[in-house]
Amino acid sequence: MPTSPPDKPFGTADPDLSRWAEKTFAPEDPVLAEIRERSVAAGLPAIAVGKMDGLHLEVLARLSRARKAVEIGTLGGYSGVCILRGMDEGVLHTFELSEKHAEVARESFRKAGVAERARVHVGPALRLLPEIEGEGPFDLCFIDADKTGYPAYLAWAEKNLKIGGVVIGDNAFGFGGVVRDVPGTDREGVLAIRKFNEELARSGRFRATMIPTSEGLAVGVRVR
Numbered sequence: 001m002p003t004s005p006p007d008k009p010f011g012t013a014d015p016d017l018s019r020w021a022e023k024t025f026a027p028e029d030p031v032l033a034e035i036r037e038r039s040v041a042a043g044l045p046a047i048a049v050g051k052m053d054g055l056h057l058e059v060l061a062r063l064s065r066a067r068k069a070v071e072i073g074t075l076g077g078y079s080g081v082c083i084l085r086g087m088d089e090g091v092l093h094t095f096e097l098s099e100k101h102a103e104v105a106r107e108s109f110r111k112a113g114v115a116e117r118a119r120v121h122v123g124p125a126l127r128l129l130p131e132i133e134g135e136g137p138f139d140l141c142f143i144d145a146d147k148t149g150y151p152a153y154l155a156w157a158e159k160n161l162k163i164g165g166v167v168i169g170d171n172a173f174g175f176g177g178v179v180r181d182v183p184g185t186d187r188e189g190v191l192a193i194r195k196f197n198e199e200l201a202r203s204g205r206f207r208a209t210m211i212p213t214s215e216g217l218a219v220g221v222r223v224r
């Protein structure tokens with residue numbers, strides 16, 4: 001059996017290994033598959049988290065024993081259901097700009113049997129987040145909405161997470177834009193994602209890492 005290379009690469013570039021992991025860990029059950037399909041059929045963009053990302057969210061929620069969680073960017077409720085599955089009790093506040101998306105998400109929460117624990121807030125997250133601050137501090141905050149908003153969402157999380165609380169940001173590779181110019185990529189969004197990562201990694205207020213999913217799932221624990 002070959003030994004590990006001395007300089008171990010980050011993530012896997014081997015699609016066979018990715019497929020094997022998906023097959024072995026079976027991240028998407030029929031409930032989640034139905035949410036993904038119904039969301040697209042309702043005209044929502046196909047931009048929900050990937051299957052393994054959904055499983056990461058569930059496991060991270062469980063690891064952090066989350067009871068009070070926040071999600072910024074609901075879409076059709078796919079990731080929200082994953083987070084709630086990792087919470088034996090408690091509430092997820094999820095924020096969504098579009099009423100149409102929120103409507104699909106409410107149905108998803110209902111079908112997944114978690115509707116009574118999901119609070120869907122409709123409108124721009126930055127305007128609405130202060131309304132829940134009285135319920136904090138929170139255990140987990142998942143950021144997955146407009147990319148230009150990431151630094152402000154991280155600042156909100158820093159202020160409203162407990163010490164030991166977890167912040168997670170999807171698309172943290174900025175669709176490749178954090179390292180090179182990618183034609184068609186929103187420059188302002190990429191710069192904001194870069195700022196989000198730098199703040200998360202270097203501010204000293206989080207201990208953070210990057211889960212090397214295809215789009216980059218940044219995860220930090222508030223340490224001060």
Ligand SMILES: C[S@@+](CC[C@H](N)C(=O)[O-])C[C@H]1O[C@@H](n2cnc3c(N)ncnc32)[C@H](O)[C@@H]1O
Pocket residue numbers: 047048049072073074075076077078079080095096097098101123124125126144145146149
């Ligand atoms: C990538 S999708 C979220 C996917 C979802 N987390 C999932 O994996 O199932 C981003 C969502 O954020 C919403 N959004 C964009 N800007 C927003 C804002 N300022 N406030 C709240 N939601 C916003 C979009 O309408 C969209 O539904």
